[in-house]
Amino acid sequence: MTKGKSVIEEKKELVQLLSGVQLFKGLSETALEDVAAAAQTLDREEGASFFVQGDAATRLFVIADGRVKVSQVTAEGHQIVVRYAGGGEMFGCVPLYGGEEYPATASAIVPSRALYWSRSVMDRLMERHPRIAINALELLGEELALVRSRYQELATERVERRVARALLRLVGKAGRKVEKGVMIRFPLSRQDLAELTGTTLHTVSRILSSWEQRGLIESGRRRIVILNPHGLVSVAEDLEFDDGD
Amino acid sequence: MTKGKSVIEEKKELVQLLSGVQLFKGLSETALEDVAAAAQTLDREEGASFFVQGDAATRLFVIADGRVKVSQVTAEGHQIVVRYAGGGEMFGCVPLYGGEEYPATASAIVPSRALYWSRSVMDRLMERHPRIAINALELLGEELALVRSRYQELATERVERRVARALLRLVGKAGRKVEKGVMIRFPLSRQDLAELTGTTLHTVSRILSSWEQRGLIESGRRRIVILNPHGLVSVAEDLEFDDGD
DNA sequence: CTGGTTCTTTGCGCTGGCGCAAATACTGAA
DNA sequence: TTCAGTATTTGCGCCAGCGCAAAGAACCAG
Numbered sequence: 001m002t003k004g005k006s007v008i009e010e011k012k013e014l015v016q017l018l019s020g021v022q023l024f025k026g027l028s029e030t031a032l033e034d035v036a037a038a039a040q041t042l043d044r045e046e047g048a049s050f051f052v053q054g055d056a057a058t059r060l061f062v063i064a065d066g067r068v069k070v071s072q073v074t075a076e077g078h079q080i081v082v083r084y085a086g087g088g089e090m091f092g093c094v095p096l097y098g099g100e101e102y103p104a105t106a107s108a109i110v111p112s113r114a115l116y117w118s119r120s121v122m123d124r125l126m127e128r129h130p131r132i133a134i135n136a137l138e139l140l141g142e143e144l145a146l147v148r149s150r151y152q153e154l155a156t157e158r159v160e161r162r163v164a165r166a167l168l169r170l171v172g173k174a175g176r177k178v179e180k181g182v183m184i185r186f187p188l189s190r191q192d193l194a195e196l197t198g199t200t201l202h203t204v205s206r207i208l209s210s211w212e213q214r215g216l217i218e219s220g221r222r223r224i225v226i227l228n229p230h231g232l233v234s235v236a237e238d239l240e241f242d243d244g245d
Numbered sequence: 246m247t248k249g250k251s252v253i254e255e256k257k258e259l260v261q262l263l264s265g266v267q268l269f270k271g272l273s274e275t276a277l278e279d280v281a282a283a284a285q286t287l288d289r290e291e292g293a294s295f296f297v298q299g300d301a302a303t304r305l306f307v308i309a310d311g312r313v314k315v316s317q318v319t320a321e322g323h324q325i326v327v328r329y330a331g332g333g334e335m336f337g338c339v340p341l342y343g344g345e346e347y348p349a350t351a352s353a354i355v356p357s358r359a360l361y362w363s364r365s366v367m368d369r370l371m372e373r374h375p376r377i378a379i380n381a382l383e384l385l386g387e388e389l390a391l392v393r394s395r396y397q398e399l400a401t402e403r404v405e406r407r408v409a410r411a412l413l414r415l416v417g418k419a420g421r422k423v424e425k426g427v428m429i430r431f432p433l434s435r436q437d438l439a440e441l442t443g444t445t446l447h448t449v450s451r452i453l454s455s456w457e458q459r460g461l462i463e464s465g466r467r468r469i470v471i472l473n474p475h476g477l478v479s480v481a482e483d484l485e486f487d488d489g490d
Numbered sequence: 491c492t493g494g495t496t497c498t499t500t501g502c503g504c505t506g507g508c509g510c511a512a513a514t515a516c517t518g519a520a
Numbered sequence: 521t522t523c524a525g526t527a528t529t530t531g532c533g534c535c536a537g538c539g540c541a542a543a544g545a546a547c548c549a550g
Contacts, residue, residue, distance in 0.1 A: 072393070076483075078401040082393065097386025103393070133378055140385045141342025144392065148317070148327065148348070151396045155443030156323040159537070190498065198400030203537055205499055221497055221546055238321075404507070435528065448507055450529055466516050466527055 011036055014115075021062055021088050023135050031129045038125060039115045049107035050092065050114055057094035057102045059116040063087050066112020067174070067186045071195065072104045081196040083146075084109075084186075086174055095119040096136050110186050154198050160207050162197040164236035167217075171226055180218065180227055187222035211235075256281055259360075266307050266333050268380050276374045283370060284360045294352035295337065295359055302339035302347045304361040308332050311357025312419070312431045316440065317349045326441040329354075329431075331419055340364040341381045354431050399443050407442040408452050409481035412462075416471055425463065425472055432467035456480075 014036040018024050024035055041064065044050060050061060053072060068091055070082040082104050085091050091106050091114075117125065126133045153162050167184075175182040190201040190208065197204070208224070211217045216232050218225045226232055259281040263269050269280055286309065289295060295306060298317060313336055315327040327349050330336050336351050336359075362370065371378045398407050412429075420427040435446040435453065442449070453469070456462045461477055463470045471477055478484075 072397060074397055074401055076401070078397075080397055080400050094386070097383040099386060099390070103390060130375065130378075133375075133382065137378065137382055137385065138342040140382065140389060141339070141344060144385060144389050145344070145348060147389065147392045147396060151392060151399065151443075152317060152319055152323075152325055154396065154399050155325050156319055156321070189496095200538060201498080202500085202539080205497095206537090209499070219498095434526095445508060446528085447509080447530085450527095451507090454529070464528095 014039065017064060017088075018062075018115075021090070022139055023062065023090050023132060025135060026131050027129060031131075034128065035117075035125055035132075038117055038121050040117070041113055041115055043111070043113045044108040045111055046108055049105055050116075051102050052105040053102060055102050057092070057099050058119050059092060060090065060095050060119070060122050061092045061106070061114040061116045062090045064113045064115050066108055066110050066114075068106050068112060068114070069109050069192070070104050070106050079195050080198065081192060084170065084174070084196075090139065092116075093136070093140070095122060096140070159197065159199045159203055161236055161238055162199070163193060163204060163207050164232050166193065166197050167224070167226065168229070168232060168236055171229065175226075178225060181225050182229060183223070183225040188224060189222045259284065262309060262333075263307075263360075266335070267384055268307065268335050268377060270380060271376050272374060276376075279373065280362075280370055280377075283362055283366045285362070286358055286360055288356070288358045289353040290356055291353055294350055295361075296347050297350040298347060300347050302337070302344050303364050304337060305335065305340050305364070305367050306337045306351070306359045306361045307335045309358045309360050311353055311355050311359075313351050313357060313359070314354050314437070315349050315351050324440050325443065326437060329415065329419070329441075335384070337361075338381070338385070340367060341385070404442065404444045404448055405452050406481055406483055407444070408438060408449060409477050411438065411442050412469070412471065413474070413477060413481055416474065420471075423470065426470050427474060428468070428470040433469060434467045 011033070015029070015032045018032050018036055018039075019027075024032060027035070042050060042061075044066075050068065051057075051059070063085055065087060067087075068085045070085065070091055071079055072082055073079045092102060094102055126136070153165060170184050170188070171182050174185045176185045190204045193208075194201045194204045208217065208219055211232075212219060214231070216226070216228045216235070218227055256278070260274070260277045263277050263281055263284075264272075269277060272280065287295060287306075289311075295313065296302075296304070308330055310332060312332075313330045315330065315336055316324055317327055318324045337347060339347055367377075371381070398410060415429050415433070416427050419430045421430045435449045439446045439449045453462065453464055456477075457464060459476070461471070461473045461480070463472055
């Protein structure tokens with residue numbers, strides 16, 4: 001791939017990419033080159049996984065391109081989606097702290113490419129560039145705050161609001177403006193949304209149908225377009241229904 | 246307090262205490278002394294708080310004595326308990342990563358004493374002893390895993406199992422053996438348990454009553470004794486009910 | 491175009507657990 | 521001991537959302 005480009009050009013591009021990654025923010029050019037030199041890449045087709053729950057946690061990944069779903073299955077076989085991650089985000093961060101195994105499965109939901117560093121390499125990099133460790137701490141902190149707020153939602157809020165919030169979050173991270181509204185840029189089934197919000201696909205389907213009737217969204221097979229974000233926010237915030245504009 | 250002891254003896258004791266704290270594990274004697282020298286203490290009566298949700302996040306705490314409840318309230322006023330922490334555990338760890346405000350309230354549920362370090366002091370300590378940063382990363386990772394598993398429970402399991410698990414976790418962290426079984430070493434109301442497991446005090450009360458009838462526990466006002474831990478595990482694991490021994 | 495696969499929709503019945511409300515039971519202070 | 525305040529228990533009605541089931545609809549491969 002990137003046929004015709006010199007190795008040097010490729011490295012430049014990689015550094016460019018890494019400079020936009022949270023985990024490496026604030027690093028000097030040379031530090032980034034150091035990180036880039038140690039990076040390896042892995043491509044996955046839609047549906048294929050970068051690692052599965054229970055694998056030895058040996059690598060830390062950063063998404064170069066595409067989108068990844070991180071999910072867990074319980075002992076009883078229930079599945080839940082931990083998060084969706086897109087370009088520049090890291091996943092499989094277990095090696096950053098002591099974990100032995102990945103507690104979740106990471107799979108590509110569109111053809112994706114990820115950069116990765118083995119645990120030992122990452123340890124060495126963090127040692128050489130402590131800033132990475134500090135960034136990692138910060139990212140983990142943010143993640144913790146996010147999970148806590150999702151927990152709080154799950155504990156105290158009705159399904160409809162949870163779905164609305166999840167959708168709004170996804171729009172924020174992966175929304176693309178189209179003529180009629182904003183669409184989620186990756187295939188997302190009712191089942192996915194249910195696993196993300198702790199409910200069933202039936203309930204999600206009913207909710208989306210009702211929103212569609214109210215003109216809030218338009219949806220098809222694994223495809224959702226938000227027509228009236230304002231209205232969806234009303235649902236998420238539990239204001240009385242109001243067409244907005 | 247510790248009247249009659251010399252300053253040196255007090256420092257010794259403090260170092261002793263800190264050596265058992267996860268955040269400072271693996272530090273040399275001199276490093277611990279460094280940490281101890283920078284520590285300050287704060288005492289709180291039952292019910293009083295170390296900080297409240299929304300306060301500027303300026304301090305990192307470690308419990309020297311007593312027990313602390315960390316809880317959040319939602320915009321709608323629902324309360325949830327994030328965790329209970331006991332001796333040697335840290336709380337208010339927001340300053341470790343970039344957070345501006347505490348996202349939760351930490352209050353003493355029994356008379357408690359905490360050590361604390363201001364954010365700037367902690368930054369300096371981490372700089373001088375990088376091991377602290379690594380430990381912090383590890384602890385945050387564990388916390389993240391714990392919250393995720395609680396999230397998973399909430400998303401996929403029935404109330405009774407969640408309550409059973411919460412109780413077993415508390416026993417592990419704060420169980421004291423008494424003649425009839427194991428008791429939770431701090432006052433815990435039905436309401437508390439409900440907020441910890443994402444349900445209502447009514448439901449918790451009904452569940453505890455049924456367990457009491459089955460001889461699994463014995464409980465009173467803010468007091469719970471597990472008579473048959475094995476049986477409680479069966480409930481948590483959803484095995485068919487079985488008296489065990 | 492066809493047949494198979496995967497997603498989605500919808501009806502229907504049921505129930506776990508919430509919410510309200512009222513009756514007790516504890517506990518600590520005076 | 522009594523009283524006030526706080527915790528707990530329990531009955532009752534209700535409904536959000538689950539689970540099942542079956543019928544569409546969209547997509548893909550050949």
